[in-house]
Amino acid sequence: MAGSALHDDVLDALGRRIVGGELAPGTVLTLDSVDVEYAVSRSVSREAVRVLSSMGLVASRRRVGVTVLPRSSWQVFDPRVIRWRLDSGDRLAQLQSLGELRRGLEPVAAGLAAERATPEQCGALSQAAGEMVVHGRSGDLEAFLAADVAFHRILLEATGNEMLTAMGDVVAEVLRGRTHHDLMPAHPKAEAVDLHERVARAVRSGDAAAARAAMQAIIDEAADAVAEAEQEGPA
Amino acid sequence: MAGSALHDDVLDALGRRIVGGELAPGTVLTLDSVDVEYAVSRSVSREAVRVLSSMGLVASRRRVGVTVLPRSSWQVFDPRVIRWRLDSGDRLAQLQSLGELRRGLEPVAAGLAAERATPEQCGALSQAAGEMVVHGRSGDLEAFLAADVAFHRILLEATGNEMLTAMGDVVAEVLRGRTHHDLMPAHPKAEAVDLHERVARAVRSGDAAAARAAMQAIIDEAADAVAEAEQEGPA
DNA sequence: TCGTGGCAATTGATCTGATTTTTGTGCTCG
DNA sequence: CGAGCACAAAAATCAGATCAATTGCCACGA
Numbered sequence: 001m002a003g004s005a006l007h008d009d010v011l012d013a014l015g016r017r018i019v020g021g022e023l024a025p026g027t028v029l030t031l032d033s034v035d036v037e038y039a040v041s042r043s044v045s046r047e048a049v050r051v052l053s054s055m056g057l058v059a060s061r062r063r064v065g066v067t068v069l070p071r072s073s074w075q076v077f078d079p080r081v082i083r084w085r086l087d088s089g090d091r092l093a094q095l096q097s098l099g100e101l102r103r104g105l106e107p108v109a110a111g112l113a114a115e116r117a118t119p120e121q122c123g124a125l126s127q128a129a130g131e132m133v134v135h136g137r138s139g140d141l142e143a144f145l146a147a148d149v150a151f152h153r154i155l156l157e158a159t160g161n162e163m164l165t166a167m168g169d170v171v172a173e174v175l176r177g178r179t180h181h182d183l184m185p186a187h188p189k190a191e192a193v194d195l196h197e198r199v200a201r202a203v204r205s206g207d208a209a210a211a212r213a214a215m216q217a218i219i220d221e222a223a224d225a226v227a228e229a230e231q232e233g234p235a
Numbered sequence: 236m237a238g239s240a241l242h243d244d245v246l247d248a249l250g251r252r253i254v255g256g257e258l259a260p261g262t263v264l265t266l267d268s269v270d271v272e273y274a275v276s277r278s279v280s281r282e283a284v285r286v287l288s289s290m291g292l293v294a295s296r297r298r299v300g301v302t303v304l305p306r307s308s309w310q311v312f313d314p315r316v317i318r319w320r321l322d323s324g325d326r327l328a329q330l331q332s333l334g335e336l337r338r339g340l341e342p343v344a345a346g347l348a349a350e351r352a353t354p355e356q357c358g359a360l361s362q363a364a365g366e367m368v369v370h371g372r373s374g375d376l377e378a379f380l381a382a383d384v385a386f387h388r389i390l391l392e393a394t395g396n397e398m399l400t401a402m403g404d405v406v407a408e409v410l411r412g413r414t415h416h417d418l419m420p421a422h423p424k425a426e427a428v429d430l431h432e433r434v435a436r437a438v439r440s441g442d443a444a445a446a447r448a449a450m451q452a453i454i455d456e457a458a459d460a461v462a463e464a465e466q467e468g469p470a
Numbered sequence: 471t472c473g474t475g476g477c478a479a480t481t482g483a484t485c486t487g488a489t490t491t492t493t494g495t496g497c498t499c500g
Numbered sequence: 501c502g503a504g505c506a507c508a509a510a511a512a513t514c515a516g517a518t519c520a521a522t523t524g525c526c527a528c529g530a
Contacts, residue, residue: 006484007285030510041485043278046512047285050242054286062511063493076401077312097398104343105336112335163332166311241513266482276514281483297482298522 010038010048012080018057018068019084025070029058034066055081079169086177095183095226098174103219105167106152109159110199110215114208117158122204124154129193129200136188144188145179151196155215158203178222183229192221245273245283247315253292253303254319260305264293269301290316314404321412330418330461333409338454340402341387344394345434345450349443352393357439359389364428364435371423379423380414386431390450393438413457418464427456 014034017023034045049066052058056073060066074081076097085094117125131147152175153168178184195218202211249269252258269280284301287293291308295301309316311332320329352360366382387410388403413419430453437446 032510041483043281043484043486046278047282050282051286051289054289060511061493062491063495063509065510071397072400074401075313076398078310097396100343100347100394100396101340101398104339104341106339108335108339159335161332161335162306163311163336165307166309265480278513278515295482296522297520298480298524300481 006040007044007047010034010040010044011051013038014048014052015055015057015080015084016088018052019081019090020088021090023068025068027068028065029068030065031060057081077170079173082170082173086173086181091177091181095174095177098170099219099223099226101167102171102174103216103223105164106155106171106219107212107215109156109161109164109167110203110211111208112161112164113155113158114203114206114211116160117203121154121158122200125151125158125200125203126197128154129197132188132193132196136190136193139187141179141184141186145175148175148196151200155199155203178226183226185225185229189221189225192218192225195221241275242279242282245269245275245279246286248273249283249287250290250292250315250319251323253287254316254325255323256325258303260303262303263300264303265300266295292316312405314408317405317408321408321416326412326416330409330412333405334454334458334461337406337409338451338458340399341390341406341454342447342450344391344396344399344402345438345446346443347396347399348390348393349438349441349446351395352438356389356393357435360386360393360435360438361432363389364432367423367428367431371425371428374422376414376419376421380410383410383431386435390434390438413461418461420460420464424456424460427453427460430456 014023023029031042031045031049034040034049035042038045049058049060053060053066054075055078056069056075058066058068076082076085082094082098085091113121113125128147128151132144132151135141135143135147149172152171156168156171157165159165195214198214199211199218202208202214249258258264266277266280266284269275269284270277273280284293284295288295288301289310290313291304291310293301293303311317317329317333320326348356348360363382363386367379367386370376370378370382384407387406391403391406392400394400430449433449434446434453437443437449
């Protein structure tokens, strides 16, 4: 990975330090200090800082340096910011935020998908739901996760709405974060898996209201599950 | 604005050309050609391309050049991408996408706001709604727009959810795009303004269900209005 | 003919050093 | 005490060179 990613390495490192709170808002760096610290040339640190600034994590001013910005100006929809936050101490707050987002978006998406999904998409959706059943029973969490991600991606894509489709990355991060940080039960609950199948059926039969309702139930269940896991052992 | 924004100028110009379709997906640029075309040095074109690439608009590969990527890989939540699309031929598709997004998010946000808004936020919300009434009557579209934007921003902020708060930028772009591209009636409809006041009241009294419902109605009304304006004269 | 391997050109990636521009800071002068 | 001016720090830009990866082509052999 480190093969030819000098720039991305610095970007990632700085991003994590900011999101993780090590570099608090108001902290001022100079480009030179970045050069020295990461032992790279100015081109590299410059571009890393430029991207960071395009994500709203820092702002650079002449004669001052590169200032770390407060969370309120971050581009919290940037997938990298989301991932950094999920990997940092911010994890639970981030999952909660994302959960509330999903509560709004996914039911709408399910409804739209019911109206617009192509036959192929319906098939893919059923297949993904089926795989969730299989891997849920066998307890293969990674495979289950993959099927879960696929399910939600296909559903969002079937809305025909490119912004909802783009939310697929966000949802994937959520699901990934949940399993990889021990916020999932060892065996996915059967009811949750059932609900996915119910969504798939509703979409196939074009029943927008039913799809919406079932998806709503999925989100509620997920929120409960995270809340429970949080009670026990918040990683 | 162009004072000291060499880098941003190039970024903006290239971004618009890509989003506007002049540079179709698959088109290949070389850094040198960018240098020449915009008469800037490599540092500048390089950083512009780097940011473009971080937004998913282009990918650069050695020995090949900078390739324009298909829409499916764009970071459609980036405010700049949204603005570029609203300013381009993509406008109606973009507004439709955003409308469907809002349909999911804002009702949820209204519900959360009803549960969590501080007294100050309730006051600000009522005030914004009041200003919408005033400027709606006087026909001052710019002032009406400002109040409208403020209203939705405050509401989203009152959710206490930073991602919903961040959607404020997106919603602001939508509202701005609507007025500035003649998709709004000369006089905002009284019912629409009423609904805003109803949301404000529901939030103040902590009635999440009512807030949700009223907000839902706002979104539906807005969708209808855009659809109508689209019939007549799509700018 | 087809596939395979190596050579070379192309192009981004990185480094370096110089120059320009902006803007805090502090000092001087009224 | 206040306004303006000179200085210096740091980002922004420019220019040129070198490194490294990858692709396309061509020769060679099966």
